[in-house]
Amino acid sequence: MEWEGKRIRTLSQADHRLFALAHGIQHEWCALHWLVDGAKILFSDASNHAELIRGIEKYGMEREFAVSRRVMELVFGMKTSGILSSVKPAFFNPEGPAEYCRDRLFSSKPPRLIDSFVKIARFDLPLAPGFHAKLRRLAEPWKVPAQDALRQRLPRSFYALHVALRPFNVMGRRISRLGQKIAAAFPSGEILGAWALLACADLRLRLMPYSLNRGFIFGASAEGDKGETIISEEDMAAIRHLSGVVKHAASHPFLFNMTCLRRSIVLKDLLVCKGIRARIVFGVQKKERSRDRIPGHAWLRVGDLDIDTYGANSGLAVFSTSPSIPAETRTHG
Numbered sequence: 001m002e003w004e005g006k007r008i009r010t011l012s013q014a015d016h017r018l019f020a021l022a023h024g025i026q027h028e029w030c031a032l033h034w035l036v037d038g039a040k041i042l043f044s045d046a047s048n049h050a051e052l053i054r055g056i057e058k059y060g061m062e063r064e065f066a067v068s069r070r071v072m073e074l075v076f077g078m079k080t081s082g083i084l085s086s087v088k089p090a091f092f093n094p095e096g097p098a099e100y101c102r103d104r105l106f107s108s109k110p111p112r113l114i115d116s117f118v119k120i121a122r123f124d125l126p127l128a129p130g131f132h133a134k135l136r137r138l139a140e141p142w143k144v145p146a147q148d149a150l151r152q153r154l155p156r157s158f159y160a161l162h163v164a165l166r167p168f169n170v171m172g173r174r175i176s177r178l179g180q181k182i183a184a185a186f187p188s189g190e191i192l193g194a195w196a197l198l199a200c201a202d203l204r205l206r207l208m209p210y211s212l213n214r215g216f217i218f219g220a221s222a223e224g225d226k227g228e229t230i231i232s233e234e235d236m237a238a239i240r241h242l243s244g245v246v247k248h249a250a251s252h253p254f255l256f257n258m259t260c261l262r263r264s265i266v267l268k269d270l271l272v273c274k275g276i277r278a279r280i281v282f283g284v285q286k287k288e289r290s291r292d293r294i295p296g297h298a299w300l301r302v303g304d305l306d307i308d309t310y311g312a313n314s315g316l317a318v319f320s321t322s323p324s325i326p327a328e329t330r331t332h333g
Contacts, residue, residue: 014051017041018059025064028123029071029101039072042080049083062089063127070098075105097123116141145169194249197266202256217265218280219272231303235276242270243307260310261298267307268300278302283316 020041024034041052056065065087069080100122120137128134144162148169154161205213231239246267250258264280271278278300285295297316299308 013048014055017048017052018055018061021065021068022061025068028104028119029068030104032105035072035075035105038068039076039078042069042072042084043078046082053083053087056087060129062087063092063094063129066092066094067097067101067127070094071101071105074098074102092126097126190245191249194245194266194270195252197269198246198250198253198258198262199256201262201265202258205262206257217261219268231276231305235274235302238274238276239271239302239305239307242267242274246270260308263310264298264300271300271302276302278307281306281318283318285316 020034020037024038027034029035029038041048056062066089069084069087073079100119120141124137124140125134128137144159144166148162148166152162152165152169201216204216246263250263261280268278268280280298281301282298283296297308297310299306299310301307
């Protein structure tokens with residue numbers, strides 16, 4: 001290939017097809033677009049198959065090819081024919097690794113630590129061509145990662161310390177990934193601050209009795225707020241913005257409970273900081289309890305405006321609004 005007057009070495013068509021198959025099997029065909037590319041190679045014009053088989057035999061990829069072919073047959077329901085069907089490695093059954101690849105392709109669960117050992121048992125060991133290759137694969141999870149060896153350069157006589165340091169390195173990487181996940185979940189400091197308030201509210205409600213939490217829940221903002229409240233456009237914009245901030249923050253609870261009461265408490269305090277009086281409203285279902293309806297709920301009320309980050313106050317009868325304000329009977333529709 002020539003580009004801007006320079007000759008550049010590139011892969012031949014046959015090597016490119018082999019590279020695509022090798023790349024897919026290296027990643028257990030876990031992405032559909034890789035599998036589609038592989039299917040185009042296997043179910044394409046038969047004139048390319050003879051050259052493909054020669055490359056497979058040259059590089060010793062018979063087992064990888066047998067698994068790849070079986071995965072595509074399981075997923076697409078198509079059978080390969082002709083010379084491709086003649087590639088059958090001795091003493092090797094591709095069904096187990098192929099079913100693992102199919103399960104991995106259709107799984108939506110996040111990877112866990114146990115999945116690494118499942119991969120070794122169902123995929124790596126069957127593909128290993130001999131006893132020594134299987135031993136090397138079994139030892140792979142226990143080797144010191146290259147990133148740790150390069151970051152912590154130890155003298156040869158102290159290499160054994162890498163084994164003792166490995167749990168701390170693994171924990172450090174997990175904490176780093178958790179920090180990246182939290183940073184991605186909370187793109188602004190405002191959302192992170194709301195999340196911290198929700199976490200503190202949850203801890204306080206869990207650890208302290210109601211007698212000490214009564215003022216924390218209801219506060220003083222509702223005192224005397226029995227009349228109509230006129231909500232300006234600026235207040236309405238602030239209500240929408242802060243409701244969205246609290247809802248976004250509560251969508252990532254991690255280890256905390258960030259349900260309706262916690263959201264209402266935090267949103268009430270944020271609105272009070274903006275000079276907007278709000279009170280917490282409690283309601284229960286007027287009809288018989290059903291699976292698709294929550295039995296009780298808490299939300300905010302500013303004047304006659306209900307603010308609900310869940311949107312679940314429909315069909316609820318209000319039984320309490322504040323210790324100092326009599327309960328109302330109202331149907332929310």
